[in-house]
Amino acid sequence: MHLFLFLLFGGICAGGAVNLLIQRKTINSALSLIVVMGSLALIYLLLGAEFVAVVQVIIYAGAIMVLYIFVIMLLNAGEEEQAKGSNVAKIFGIPGLFAGGIIGIWVLLQHRPAEQGVKIGALYGPADQVGWMLFNKYLLAFEVTSILVLIAIMGAVVLARRGNN
Amino acid sequence: MSALTFLIVAVIKIAVTLGVLLTVVAYTVWLERKVVGRMQNRWGPSRVGPFGLLQPLADGIKFLLKEDLTPPYVEKNIYLLAPGLALIMALTSIAMVPIGPVIHLFGITTPVQITGVVDKFGQASDINVGILIVLGITSLGVYGIALAGWSSNSKYSLLGSLRASAQMVSYEVSLGLSLVGVLLMSSTLSLSGIVHAQLGTWFGFIPQWFIFKGQFVAFFIYMMAAFAETNRIPFDLPEAETELVAGYHTEYSAMKFAMFFMAEYANMVTVACIASVMFLGGWSGPPLPFLPLAVQAFLPLLWFSSKIFGFLFLYIWIRGTLPRFRYDQLMAFGWKFLFPLALANVVVTAFFVAFHAQWPGR
Amino acid sequence: MTPLFQPWLIPILPLLGALINGLFGKRFSKAAVAVVALTATALSFVVACVQAAILLQSGHPALEQYYGTWIQAGDFSVNFGIYLDHLSMIMMLVVTGVGFLIHIYSVAYMEHEGGYYRFFSYLNFFMFFMLVLVLANNYLLMFVGWEGVGLASYLLIGFFFLKDSAANAGKKAFITNRVGDFGFLIALFLLIQHFGTLHYGALLVVRDSALLQMPVETSAGVLTAIGLLMLVGACGKSAQIPLYVWLPDAMEGPTPVSALIHAATMVTAGVYMVCRSNAIFSRAPIALLAVAIIGTLTSFFAATIGITQTDIKRVLAYSTVSQLGYMFMAAGVAAYSASVFHLMTHAFFKALLFLGAGSVIHGVGGEQDMRKMGGLRKYMPWTFWTMLIATLAIAGIPPFAGFFSKDEILWQAFSSPHGSKIFWAVGLVTAFMTSFYMFRLIFLTFTGEYRGAKPDAHGHDDHHGTPHESPWLMLAPLVLLGVLSVVGGWVGIGNRFEHFLDPVIQKVSVEQSAAQNGEAAATPVSEGEGTESKSTENLLMAISVLVALGGLGLAWFLYVKRPELPEQIAAGAGGLYRLVLNKYWIDELYAAVLIGPLIAFSRVVLWQTVDQKVVDGTVNEAAVAARDVSAVIRQQQSGLIRSYAGWVAAGAAAVVAYMVWMGTR
């Protein structure tokens, strides 16, 4: 059952990711990404990270991707235009990627005998414990992140404002 | 409870809830027309059935029978996807709402809540991040509107959906923050847990609802943000008919239009449910011991529906009273007034919670 | 310690004056500038007097005050602090006192010059650094003052910076002094290396200090090296052979500057330093001997040049060099008291001479050539009489100040265990020449007929017309200095001054002397005892007075009685005369031997080879190489984000591959 659920959502996830690559229209890519995020949230639920799953939906799907859709609408970004670009990406990037992927899979498979399985919901990750860690062990990082967000807000406001002249 | 029983109970609960919800949605439309009509010194629907009570039925039939137009030059897939998305998101979120307490019916013990179960100790429990899931689903609801407007390939629609997405993202912040106070005081994210935190009374008759426990300001922030979230007057900029014809659903007709319509009213109901759960004690209420026992069994449902009704009436009342905001006023109100106020509410509540450990649930 | 002991005020007051005038003086009126500068200096003098009184009353050999740490590096530390003993007290009083008088004089003298506020700002600035030099409690702080007075001297020599010769003279003084500073600095390094401190107290005064425990060096050693290097520094600052060449040129500065810096105070810094370091020199007889030889040579050498000069200020300049040579000679025979005594009296009469010369120059409208003067006695009687007093003082005629100090020096040169009859003999000849050229100056300037430009018939420019007496503001300092030139030496009557500096002098103990050699230890270290030496002293005194009078007489004979004779003698002497007139061609010699080759070496080797070929070549080739390599590499910088991303991905893949390879090996 759990394996089935994992394969289902994982499949949706992978399909969405591939679809993101295939689609020529930006909006379709964005929707595929939303699908990926939604199915990832479900996989998180499978892993017992319910709080993270919900936050994934609220922040990623509900806020960040809305922002993307908003910008796509604002700029009316339609089909991707075909232009002659650099070949370096094709020459080095993709072979490198394949090489990296193969090596990664190989390493993972190498270590398989030693690994243990992950039980569904093995780790119960309730919101209060996460919050407790966030405000104790990772308090400094939390505060730094708040500064980062503040700066990002200011940067976004400054950038998006029309020039004075 | 065997798995089969569980499945049957769940299906029944879903069917009943959906049926009730759709009926409520249909009759909210009737109610709105009727009430606004009276407020504006006219009759409202009165021809179909007594008091026009069959009017929603007639509307439904009309929507079903109308020609389903699909304009040219639309993004077809997304154009078709959008209304469904909007309606599904609107209907799904009701699943988290605890409508009543645990009931014992035909030898089965279950809470009146789709996602709720009874654990082996006989306690009702539900998803422990329920309120967050509601928020998440609500936040996904914006996609229906945004995609509808964009895929229609129409300026009115695009403007409407741009407004809608900006407005909903903005007010979602205040909405979420206004709930934080309640969450701090109840120290749980489970909706049924929140209702349980509000059981009990002061002096035997004043219910210990969070609205009476200091979350008064939060309640009003929530209300205003909720009006904006549901694109209702005075914040109905996305579908402002005088400027944008009908905003994001200008190009939709027949059942697809009806789906947006239903989604909007379903959202209103959901928002009302959340408001009553979070601030008004959900299905709890002052005990009325003088009533017969059979009636008392239905008291929680009665309290809950009356709260929903009151909230819906408020919606309609305000629609009949207030004019529409200007768009910049809307954004300024959301960011410069509601947001700081909600933050202040969180800070003050956190202060009190931290210094008064005797709050219930601590 | 009494609360009145606030010696830090002494240098700070002139600094304040300098700052106020330097920063805001441009907006002040001339009177306001003068008031600020004079107030600062006068207050400084008053405070200095009070501090001196406190020192003398306290009965301590020295008073010290700390103001904080300057440098702290491991065990080595340098403090800001003031060290007041008899030596620095005299210096301090001379500097503030004479400085104040010269400030007064300058108010009138600089009246018609531009940059009035600038001048007084520099002057106060100089006072500050001179007082830092004198009052410092360690060698490093002294070096700060040392450099500071060099800077002030440079600024003031080049005060008329529009004049090429003034600017060049300033540079010459500065650069020559750098050579000396080089020696001084290395001496300080050696002190730090061997003794770990530069503090006077720890180094020179405390009984068990490492330096005072060292035996007298019979052959060259550390102390000899330090002493010789210090001597180099002193030679630079005090214009001794071979670094004296800057002082005559420094006369390009305004005359009060010559009086203050290049006669009374700054140039005596070298003497002060040698006396301050007496503990070092006393333990390094070779260095001491070098001091004496250089002093003697300089005094003789400069006196010969002084005889032939015609520029009134240059005569005085060579006279200064010569007198400084005297002081060095005294210090070189370990007669530090005599040296400082002469330093003090010299400050009085030489400042007076310079101020008088300034008054003369002022009176005749800027002329400095003595051949175009003459007969000024009747035009400017005050100047004449005061200058006559100064001349009598410098010539060593009793009872004027110079007699006592100069006689003391000659006696010490004769009798001191470090002295020699040769020093005495040369000193005597020099005294004769001094007397001769000084009276030559007086006779040429003040007697006979006026040989300058006759007054214009219309007399429209009175400044360049008939010679006239200077204003009272200039004469008052002359008179005061004249009084000091008379009575200043009287403190030395009966050898009272001889032991005045004893608290400062760190005598070589008997054991240390014994380590030197047995013979020296047998002779008593304290000199000049017994009736025999007393009578010798009186005899020598009589000889020196006779010699001075002889110089006077010769000058009178040559320039008053037979004024045509000098021309004939000059013609008769021929080459010798031209040699002396042209200052032995020392400047030309330096130019040919040192400066020319240096410039040629710099041009050919350093500039055209090292700089142009090696340094520039390396840099250029590096730039060319970088450009060529970049031309290849920049191809990959296409500006396309995705190609960059491709590189990043490839790099990441490479790193992962490497890590996998490392992990599985």
Added chain:
Amino acid sequence: MIPISYYLLLSAFLFACGVTGFLIKRNIITLFMSIELMLNGVNLSFIAFATRLQTLDGHIFVFFVMVVAAAEAAVGLAIIISVYRTRETLNVDRVNLLKL
């Protein structure tokens, strides 16, 4: 019991899709979305390891990644808007003045 390598493989696949998208896509918005995809892939492995190692720290890191992603999206999209205003294109290959 699902082996952790399954999660990691999915994570790696998502990440690789993100990288590939970044390399082959030309629309600047799609590039940003590819970055989000990569971040999501990383998040998945964080959560998987958190469950595997029975510690919540992975969850915390996911939060930080989300916050950073949100900030990045806000600033990045603002940059995209201002770039579009001046260059009238969303094609990254045309936004290549930053060279030579």
